[in-house]
Amino acid sequence: MTASLEEGTVARVTTLTIQGKTYKISDDDIRRVAQTHTPESLVGYYVDVEGKQYPPKQLIRLATDTRDIFNSSNARSALTRLGFIVRPVK
Secondary structure, three states, X not given: OEEEOHHHOEEEEEEEEEXXXXXXXXXXXXXXXXXXXXXXXXXXXXXXXXXXXXXXXXXXXXXXXXXXXXXXHHHHHHHHHOOOOEEEOO
16 A cells, blocks of 8 residues: 655555554654654564664554554564565574
């Protein structure tokens, strides 16, 4: 799913459901929250956003503004659909 932005740029958009609530987020949403937040400690997986490594759940929690409980696989799947590469922590 894509959404048009200014001057021909296109953002990727996806939806995900957390605790019965559906959220629509874009790759731009992920970049925006990454610019304004410090990465938390990495445990199992990470996503590199502009040179910083973030836990997938942190990015999704910030982009959706939810405190509901959800699992890491939902976060990883949504970020992958948005074009981000999810890597295991070594």
